[in-house]
Amino acid sequence: MTQLRVENLVVRLHGGANIVDDVSFDIAAGETFALLGESGCGKSMTALSLMRLLPDGVVNGGGAVHMDGTALFDLPERAMRDFRGGKMAMIFQEPGLSLNPVMTVGQQIAEVLALHRDLKGSGARERCIELLDQVGIPDAARRLDEYPFQLSGGMKQRVMIAMALAGSPQLLVADEPTTALDVTIQAQVLQLLRETQSRTGMAMLLITHDLGVVAENAHRVGVMYAGQIVEQATRTQLFAQPLHPYTQKLFAALPSAAHAGRALNAIPGNVPALGSIKQGCRFAARCDRAWSMCREQTPGWTLVEGQGVRCHLYGRDGIEQRALKDRKGGEDRHATGVVPVPNSHPGPLLQVEGLQVHFPIRKGILQRVVGQVKAVDGVSLTIPQQHTLALVGESGCGKTTLGKALLQLIAPTQGSIRFDGRELIGSSAYRAAMQMVFQDPYASLDPKMRVAEILEEGMSALNIGGGSSERQAHIDGLLDKCGLSRDSKWRYPHEFSGGQRQRIAIARALAVSPQLLVCDEPTSALDVSVQAQILNLLKSLQQELGLSYLFITHNLAVVEYLAQEVCVMYLGRIVERGTTEEVIRSPKHPYTQALLSAVPRMDDSGRKYVRLEGDMPSSANPPQGCHFAPRCPQAMSACMIYPEARRCSNTHSLSCHLYPDPT
Structure with a gap:
């Protein structure tokens, strides 16, 4: 009914x-x-x-x-x-x-x-x-x-x-x-x-x-573009054979392990302002298969084997088969180029040992310390040059706090942070060598400053570059690298789309020529097409400039595409680490298994959802022993003691009593 x-x-x-x-x-x-x-x-x-x-x-x-x-x-x-x-x-x-x-x-x-x-x-x-x-x-x-x-x-x-x-x-x-x-x-x-x-x-x-x-x-899907439904089909039909070029490009823009060695098929440009196109196909300006008719005549609604589509490719007899053949034969022809993943692992650029970030809990009139919030509690990790380490976990596990502590934006309580062999804690050295791309670019960009002022601010503060004209020339080069027009530097942040603002945030981080970028959920709220543009940009910049990334995210598809190594964090501690292939394809820790089982996938054959009971405990009062035990379906009496790290291979380790001590 x-x-x-x-x-x-x-x-x-x-x-x-x-x-x-x-x-x-x-x-x-x-x-x-x-x-x-x-x-x-x-x-x-x-x-x-x-x-x-x-x-x-x-x-x-x-x-x-x-x-x-x-x-x-x-x-x-x-x-x-x-x-x-x-x-x-x-x-x-x-x-x-x-x-x-x-x-x-x-x-x-x-x-x-x-x-x-x-x-x-x-x-x-x-x-x-x-x-x-x-x-x-x-x-x-x-x-x-x-x-x-x-x-x-x-x-x-x-x-x-x-x-x-x-x-x-x-x-x-x-x-x-x-x-x-x-x-x-x-x-x-x-x-x-x-x-x-x-x-x-x-x-x-x-x-x-x-x-x-x-x-x-x-059960059924309507694909919407610029105020119109351009394709409508059952879920099975759409995922088996998308007809409209826009739908095809959405699928092609998805990051995955299969695309790790090459650029994603990002959709160029942006969605036009609603109501701005009066005539022709609304997707024509971004479609590489458009011809003159697409700009002169508005396409009608056509049924192709029960699947509705609004596109001139399907408007005449015989065109449907040609269109499908073109799509199948040219699936990857619009890739923007191959970006090799670095195979060599030179000496470590960043070494973190036993890092702790504890915040005091104060109460009473005298504000006496009555406890500690253990946001980061003994984290160790290493990032080689031109390498991407992904840090994954639920909100509240300490990922962002760790990222800020590495940049000395939050004072560490204990531990060691060595950059290029030099200790950073207690030192202001290497301020320019490490920069951060924040999660919300709109909140992190000053709305009263033009883009040129935003990009020049860091250079001025760190005395980088010569006079203003030399810095402006450097800014023009940054905008070119980040895919923004040079005249955009005289505009304010509110005049840009979300994806463009994220490009500005990346350009700001690159302005002082860093070696390491801490990227805090840079694609979490972006559309799949804009996400593809940003990931392509990050990957090409890594290849061109030799950058290293600490990539904080909860999007595991992005991890598969971008990272060479993964650390899984829970309640301030690393519970599993390894190469992307090891952690994503063969997770050992019950928490990692639960995270991966919860990821919605287009092909979920054989996937069994592991439901976690309750919410993450407070880091002000972590559970005794293994912090994950209260939510773990495989918890046992031994979990009352926090497990030491166990090695599954030279590159894969985890903290869990389910696996025997190495002998």
């Missing part, structure tokens, strides 16, 4: 251009329909239109939306409020901004129950606890009385899901429900949605740019 039907939906700026144009799809009860595409394609605006929650200045410009036979656009707002939150609910992309900061978790969920289930008092509280239990929040009765700021990002997202499910909706709109979450939390959230759907038969509109999430959760 069709739960939702969208017909020729148009959303436009008030008195302006269409930003969602002629979008049609339907979702059956118990079905998941995924809207896939880059940021700026109109996915979220489509969802807000269905809910009649469009922002000021944006209006519905036509079309119809029927929910369970009711025309939603014809309802008065009072009747729409009964639908919104009751029959249809939405999980918003950023839970931190969507939850009310001055209301407790319980009050916000109870509000939904009172409005749509007429449930109040003790009955409502019991139902709130039940909902929090369902979404996997431990100690639900206590969390009910806490405020959003007291919860982690994963917990906030689960509270949002509990609120959405409180009204027992027939349709759930999930707008990027797992963006920037750890893979373990992401797996729990998606599993919860699947279980709820199976139990209640609700329909789901899943908005995402993650092809792995689509592969594991969607």
